[in-house]
Amino acid sequence: MLMTDIIIKKRDHGVLSKEEIDFFVTGFVSGSIPDYQASSLAMAIVLNGMNQEETVNLTNAFINSGDVVDLSMIKGPLVDKHSTGGVGDKTSLVLGPLVSACGAKLAKMSGRGLGHTGGTIDKMESIPGMRVVLTHQEFVDQVNKIGIAIVGQSGKLVPADKKMYALRDVTGTVESLPLIASSIMSKKIASGADSILLDVKYGSGAFMKNLDDGTALARIMVDIGRGLNRNTIAILTDMDEPLGNSIGNILEVKEAVNTLRGQGPKEFLELCLEAGAIMLGQAGIETNHTRAIGLLKSKITDGTAFQKLQEFVAAQGGDITYLEDLNMFPVSRYIKQVLVKEDGYIAKIDALGLGETAMRLGAGRQKIGDTIDYKSGIILNFHKGDAVKKGDVLLELHSDKLDEVTAAMTYVTSYFKFSKEKVIKDPIIAKVIS
Ligand code: URA
Numbered sequence: 001m002l003m004t005d006i007i008i009k010k011r012d013h014g015v016l017s018k019e020e021i022d023f024f025v026t027g028f029v030s031g032s033i034p035d036y037q038a039s040s041l042a043m044a045i046v047l048n049g050m051n052q053e054e055t056v057n058l059t060n061a062f063i064n065s066g067d068v069v070d071l072s073m074i075k076g077p078l079v080d081k082h083s084t085g086g087v088g089d090k091t092s093l094v095l096g097p098l099v100s101a102c103g104a105k106l107a108k109m110s111g112r113g114l115g116h117t118g119g120t121i122d123k124m125e126s127i128p129g130m131r132v133v134l135t136h137q138e139f140v141d142q143v144n145k146i147g148i149a150i151v152g153q154s155g156k157l158v159p160a161d162k163k164m165y166a167l168r169d170v171t172g173t174v175e176s177l178p179l180i181a182s183s184i185m186s187k188k189i190a191s192g193a194d195s196i197l198l199d200v201k202y203g204s205g206a207f208m209k210n211l212d213d214g215t216a217l218a219r220i221m222v223d224i225g226r227g228l229n230r231n232t233i234a235i236l237t238d239m240d241e242p243l244g245n246s247i248g249n250i251l252e253v254k255e256a257v258n259t260l261r262g263q264g265p266k267e268f269l270e271l272c273l274e275a276g277a278i279m280l281g282q283a284g285i286e287t288n289h290t291r292a293i294g295l296l297k298s299k300i301t302d303g304t305a306f307q308k309l310q311e312f313v314a315a316q317g318g319d320i321t322y323l324e325d326l327n328m329f330p331v332s333r334y335i336k337q338v339l340v341k342e343d344g345y346i347a348k349i350d351a352l353g354l355g356e357t358a359m360r361l362g363a364g365r366q367k368i369g370d371t372i373d374y375k376s377g378i379i380l381n382f383h384k385g386d387a388v389k390k391g392d393v394l395l396e397l398h399s400d401k402l403d404e405v406t407a408a409m410t411y412v413t414s415y416f417k418f419s420k421e422k423v424i425k426d427p428i429i430a431k432v433i434s
Contacts (some may be wrong), residue, residue, distance in 0.1 A: 003027065003037045006371030010044035025061035025160045035167055040162070041312070042173035052176035058178060062186030065160035071192035073140050074077055074103045076147070077283035079273065080193035082184050084217065085117035086330035087205035087355035088242035088380075092120045092150065093256035095279070097308035101299040102276075104283045107143045108150045109191045113364045113372070114165065115174045116205070116355030118252065119240065120408035126249035126329075130318035146311045158186045167257045170367050175207045177217050184332035185224045195231035195282035197275060198222070202430070205351020211236060211430055218433045228242045231282050236431040237271060241349035241384050242267035247316045248398065254326045260306040267383065271428050273297065278432070292337015298384060332398035334405045340392040344418040346382050349425045352380055353415035357408050361399035373400060378412075385425035388418070 002021045010016060016024075016104045024041060027033035039275065050058065071078060079099060083089050096106045097379040124130045132152040134142065142149040155161055156203055161183050168174050177232035177255030188196050198221050201207070213387065218234035225232025244265045246255040258264050277292035299305040310320045322328045343354065362373030379396040 003033050003041075007037060007041050007044060010041060010048055013048050015051060016057075017053050021054065021057045023060050025058070025065055029160050030161060031063050038164065039167050039171040039173060042168055042171065042179065045179055046173050046176040048296075049176070052223070053211075054193070055178040055181055055220060056224060056227070058182040058302065059186050059189075061329050062158050062160045062182055064160050064188065067154075067156045068190045069136065069157060069192040069242060071107055071143075074107060074143050075126050076103065077150055077285060078192075078194045079104045079106055079197070079279045080108055080188060080191070080195065080281050081197040081199060081279060082188055083199040084180060084184065084201050085119075085207060086201040086239040086243055087113055087117060087351040088244050088247045088252065088356070089118060089242065090120075090246075090252040090256045091199065091268075091272060091275065092260045093123060093253065093309070094268075095125075095276055096150060097312060098262060098276050098296055098305045099279045099283070099306045100270060100312075101308040102280055102295055103285050104140055104142050104147070104279060105194065105404040106148045106150070107139065109153050109187060110150050111153060113166065115207075116168050116352055116359055116364065117207075118247070118249065118364065120150060122374075123249045123252050124150065124316075124318075126253055127313055127318040127322055130313060131316045142315050145317055146308070148308065148312045149264075149316070150312070153187060153226060157192050161186055169365070175209075177220065179209070180207055181217060181220045181224065185221050185391060188225070188228065189228055193230060196225055196233075197279050197282065198232065198234040199275060200234050201239035203238055203351060204353075205242060205308050205355050206239035215431065215433070218431075222433050232277055232434075233282065234433040235278065236433070237350055238311070238426055240426075242351045242354055242380060243271070245380045246377060247354060247358040247380070248361070249372065249374040250329045250378060251398065252378045254329065257306070257309070257323050257326060257426050260300060260309055262300050265361060265383075266411055269429050274429055286432050298313070310323070311349065324326055330375050332373075332425065333400045333404055336394050336397045336405050337393045337410055338409060338412055340388045340390055340394045341413070342418065343389050344384050344387075344420050345423045346384050346416060347419035348417035348421045353410070354380070357397075357412055357415070360404050361397060362401060362404070363409065376400065383425075385423045
C-alpha cells in the first residue's frame with residue numbers, strides 16, 4: 001500500500017477502507033509516514049470529509065495505536081467530560097471540583113491549547129508547581145483519595161492523536177468533523193471513562209461554526225460512545241462569544257477560582273451548573289435535574305467545591321497559596337484598556353477574533369514548541385446583550401509584548417458589533433443530545 005495513493009483517493013472524494021486507515025495510522029505513529037504526508041491527508045479530510053464508517057474506523061485505529069487505561073480500580077461513579085474547544089473555556093477547572101465535591105469521581109485526561117482555543121493542561125501549568133504528568137498508579141490513587149485528577153495525555157495513550165493533534169494545530173487542519181470526533185472519542189474511550197459528557201461548542205470561536213455542524217458532530221460522537229457502551233450525552237453550547245470574562249491561562253485560572261467562590265460570571269456559572277447536573281445524573285448521584293443543580297450550588301456556597309480545587313491542585317504539586325491569594329500570580333508588563341466609543345448595546349462579539357488576539361498577545365502557540373506567556377490574554381467586561389456607555393472599559397489587553405498590545409488596541413474593537421436597539425441573547429445551552 002502507498003500513502004500517496006491514500007492521499008490521492010481522499011483528495012478525489014474516495015472512501016477509505018479500514019485497511020487504508022489502519023495503514024496510515026500505524027505508519028504515522030511509527031514514523032514511516034512523514035508529517036508532510038499526514039498533514040496532506042488531514043487537509044484532504046478537512047476538505048472532503050469522511051463518512052460514519054470511516055470515522056468509526058479512524059477512531060478505532062487511534063484507540064489501537066496505544067494503551068487503553070484500566071480504571072476498574074477506581075471506586076465510585078466515574079464521570080468524564082470533554083469540550084470540543086472554545087475561547088475562554090475554563091469549564092473543567094470548575095466542573096471537575098464541583099462534581100467531585102458531590103461524590104462523583106473525575107479521572108480526566110485533557111489537552112493543550114489548539115489553534116485559537118485554550119487547553120486545560122496549559123491553564124493548570126500556569127499554577128506554579130502543578131504537575132500534569134502522573135504515573136497510572138498515582139492517577140488512580142489520587143482519584144480514589146480525593147475524587148479528582150486531571151492529567152495531560154500520556155504518550156502511551158492514543159499516540160496517534162497526540163502526534164496528529166500537534167500537527168493539525170499548525171497546519172490549518174483542525175476544523176473537521178471526522179478529525180475532531182475521532183480525536184476526542186478515541187481519547188475518551190482509551191482513558192477508561194464509563195460516562196462521558198461532551199460539551200460541543202458552536203459559533204465563531206468554536207471549530208464548528210454553526211448549530212447544524214455542531215449537532216452533526218455531537219450526533220456522531222454520541223453514536224460512537226454509545227456503540228462502545230459508554231453512557232454518552234452531548235450538550236451544544238454557544239461559542240459565538242468567549243465563555244466568561246477572561247481569555248488566557250492565569251486570567252482563566254483566577255476566574256475559575258472566583259467562580260468556585262461564588263463570584264463567577266453568570267453565564268459561565270450557569271453552564272457549569274447545567275453540565276454538572278447532567279454529570280451527576282449520569283453518575284446516578286442525583287437524577288433529578290433541579291435537585292442536582294441545588295446540590296451543586298450548595299457546594300459552592302458552603303466552600304467545599306473551592307476546597308476540592310485546592311485539594312486537587314495540592315495533590316498534583318501546585319502551590320495553593322496562589323489560589324488563596326490571587327494577587328500572588330504575576331501580571332503582564334503592559335495592561336491596556338480599550339474604551340467604548342458610543343452608548344448602545346453589544347450585538348455580537350467575534351470569539352475567534354478575540355481568541356486569535358489573545359494568542360498573539362502570548363496566550364497560545366502559533367507553531368509547535370512555542371512557549372506560552374501564562375500571564376497574557378484579555379479581560380472582557382461586557383457580553384452580548386449588555387448595555388454600554390461611551391467611556392466604559394470594554395476590555396483589557398494583557399501582554400509583555402508592547403508591539404502586539406499596541407497593534408491590538410487599533411483593531412480589537414472591530415470584533416464587536418454594537419446596536420442602538422436592545423439585543424436578545426441566546427441561551428448558553430442550545431440542545432442536549434443523548
Ligand atoms: N479537542 C480534541 O481533543 N481534539 C480535537 O480535534 C478538537 C478538540
